[in-house]
Amino acid sequence: MNDNDKRQSPENGGGNPWMKSLLIWVGILVALALFVMLLDNRSPTTGTAPIAYSTFLDKVEAGGIKEVNVAGEVITGTQVDGTKFRTYSMPGDNKLTETLRKNSVVINAKPDEGAPFWQIMLINSLPFLLFLGIAYFVLRQMQKGSGSGAMGFGKSRAKLLTQREGKVTFDDVAGIDEAREELQEIVEFLRDPTKFARLGGKIPKGALLVGSPGTGKTLLARAIAGEAGVPFFTISGSDFVEMFVGVGASRVRDMFEQAKKSAPCIVFIDEIDAVGRHRGAGLGNGNDEREQTLNQLLVEMDGFEANEGIIIIAATNRPDVLDPALLRPGRFDRQVVVPRPDIDGRVKILQVHMKKLPLALDVDARTIARGTPGFSGADLANLANEAALLAARKGKRLVAMAEFEEAKDKVMMGAERRSMVMTDDEKRMTAYHEAGHAIVSIHESASDPIHKATIIPRGRALGMVMRLPERDSYSYHRDKMYANLAVSMGGRVAEELIFGYDKVSSGASSDIQYATGLARDMVTKWGMSDKVGPVEYAQPEGESFLGYSSSQPVRMSNQTAQLIDDEIKGIVQGGLDRAKHLLSEHIDQLHRLAGALLEYETLSGDEIKKLIADGDIGRIEGGPASAPVPASGTSIPKTRRPQGPGPFSNPTPQGA
Known part of the structure; x- marks a missing residue:
């Protein structure tokens, strides 16, 4: 069937939509013309001039009337000069006929029959027909969004995705191998249900995909359908709930009725927390529309009537707010973390x-x-797309590593702000600030290797030192934490060593924020203070739901709170002293690196290492072009980094 046949098929509405609209407008114009014609036919005579009855009598006596037509009280006729006229006689005027005959006026009389019966009925029914037409139009518009039929509100809005619309398999899903293995059993059941039935096993009725936004939950569900080759229904949790009571429950019933006709199949409910939140959380008696919808979903998934061959896969990034009855075995038997x-x-x-x-x-x-x-x-898909757009913008035929690096910096910290004009003093201050971070990082053995250093403004940052770990870290050691504290203080120490105590800027605000947060976690969460000991004093961070928090408020004496503050200050001060010792010992390297940053603006990690070792970055002619130095003359705000952990360091560790 070609595209034209699809447009003409009854399943797609039948006929050409443009032709249907044309016929509707033609019908409206014909109805208006008929209405005007009926009104015109009701008038006694067209093309006549009305005159007063007294004027008519005067003209009759003066011999100015040639002929009259009498139909009840309506009198029409022709004057001697040929002019048509119309008037109405006085009720009970018996002398009119005598006056007309006396003045030799031709009299034509006919009964007053009025308008035909069908015209009267049509005119009287026009308001009702208009009302019915408006009601029909409104119902048709609502049916387009709520299913077919006059009571289409309760129809399911689930969309059936077939393999013709782009098949997705596990080959298109990468980076979540454990989640794929968890769901492979569902695929095998859909391919061969008897394999499990022979041993008395039952396939899980539902699987809940839990993960942060963008981790591929929807893509993984489509891959299951693609691997199994079965129909795939998709619907959002917000599509169930409407302003009308009972609509959500009706749509749940209709969705399962559709799924039964296509079984075995997969029903994917995205953002199920929109309808599956904990019952009793609302105001009043809790018997609202959302809870009725959830109750119906629970019944359909595990009620008296078995729905064999229907597997429910739901996705959410808020599993903590879901109703416990939804997560029990028999409904969502598995929770797959993505x-x-x-x-x-x-x-x-x-x-x-x-x-x-x-x-x-x-x-x-x-x-x-x-x-x-x-x-x-x-995020990675967006990174690859940004790199392709940057290469196309530059007129390149291939996407190189330079485009990926620029796209990564753009996604993480914003686009370059080369239009920002910096004074020579601020450029020099920024160069020494970033060089301080880099020099401390190089001489701290536990620090991650430097990937890049730049003084080109991006977003709210005037410069950055980016370090890349050799591998992903799931726990952090004490020596690395102390190294990160020293690196975070390197920028402020460099400003003080080079420009003096009174010239220290506010550029280290986010560095201080990061160092303070890390030190606080070391003292209150991870027990890395000998004076405080291995005791947790962190404030609760658990999510509060229905008035209950997973963590209780920390109770401590004033002496303990003072001791914690002193330990935090001591740890941060230790990082500051460590950075000051390293930069004072390697002051010549600090000057050398700051000068190279002022000249080239951006240096790679290998170039920085070569500069420290040999005194030359080793950049050859025809290599990466150095960025143009911004003109001087306009000052900028003294904020060198966005809030949160600085780009020179790893994120704050979440556990030891």
Whole structure:
């Protein structure tokens, strides 16, 4: 069936939509013309001039009337000069006929029959027909969004995705191998149900995909349908709830009725927390529309009537707010965690998206993956797309590593602000600030290696030092934490050593915020203070739901609180002293690196190492072009980093 046949088929509405609209407007115009014609026919005579009855009598006596037509009280006729006229006689005027005959006026009389019966009925029924037409139009418009039929509100809005619309398999899903293994059993059941039935096993009725936004929950559900080759219904949790009572429950019933006709099949409910929240959380008696919808969903999933062959897969990033009855065995038997990918997973995801791009030979997926810790699958897809757009903007035929690096910096910190004008003093201050971070990082053995240093403004940052870990870290050691504290203080110490105590700027605000947060976690969460001991004093961070918090408020004496504050200050001060010792010992390297940053603006990690070792960055002619130095003359705000952990350091560790 070609596209034209599809448009003409009854399933698609039948006929050409443009022709249907034309016929509707033609019908409206015909109805208006008929209405005007009926009104025109009701008038006694057209083309006549009305005159007063007294004027008519005067003209009759003066001999000015030639002929009259009498129909009840309506008198029409012709004057001697040929002019048509119309008037109405006085009721009970018996002398009119005598006056007309006396003045030799031709009299034509006919009974007053009025309008035909069908015209009267049609005119009287026009308001009702108009009302019925408006009601029909409104119902048709509502049926388009709520299903077919006059009572289409309760129809399910689930969309059936077939394999013709783009088949997705597990080959298109990378970086979440454990989640794939969890769901492989569902695929095998849909392919061969008897394999499990022979041993008395039952396939889970539902699987709940839990993960952060962008980790690939929807893509994974489509891959299950693609691997099994079965119909795939998709619907959002918000599509169930309406302003009308009972609509959500009706749509749940209708959705399962559709799924039964296509069984075995998969029903995917995205953002199920919109309808599956904990019951009793609302105001009043809790018997609202959302809870009725949830109750119906619970009954359909595990009620008296078995729905064999229907597997429910739901996705949410808020499993803590779901109703416990929804998560019990027999409904959503499994909770599959879809985490953010590790470095190996990021490499696989990047390779999937890079298949569509013409790549240069210098592109290394693992290097890009090292520089994108915490990125989800959607973030990596956006990164590859940004790199392709940058290459196209530059007129290149291949996407090189330079485009991926620029796209990564743009996604993480914003676009370059080369239009920002900096004074020479501020450029010099920024160069020494970033050089201080880099020099301390090089001489701290526990620090991650430097990937890049730049003084080009991005977003709210005037410069940055980016370090890339060799691998993903799931726990942090004490020596690395102390190294990160020293690196975070390197910028402020460099400003004080070079420009003096009174010239220290506010550029280290986010550095101080990061160092303070890290030190507080070391003291209150991880027991890394000998004076405080291995006791947790952190404030509760658990999510409060229905007035209950998973963590209770911390109770401590004033002496303990003072001791914690002193320990936090001592740890941060220790990092400051460590940075001051290293920079004072290697002051010549600090001057050398700051000068190179002022000249080239951006240096790679290898160039920085070569500069420290040999005194030359080793950049050859024809290599990466140095960025133009911004003109001087306009000052900018003294904010060198966005809020949160600085770009020179790893995110604050969440556990030991």
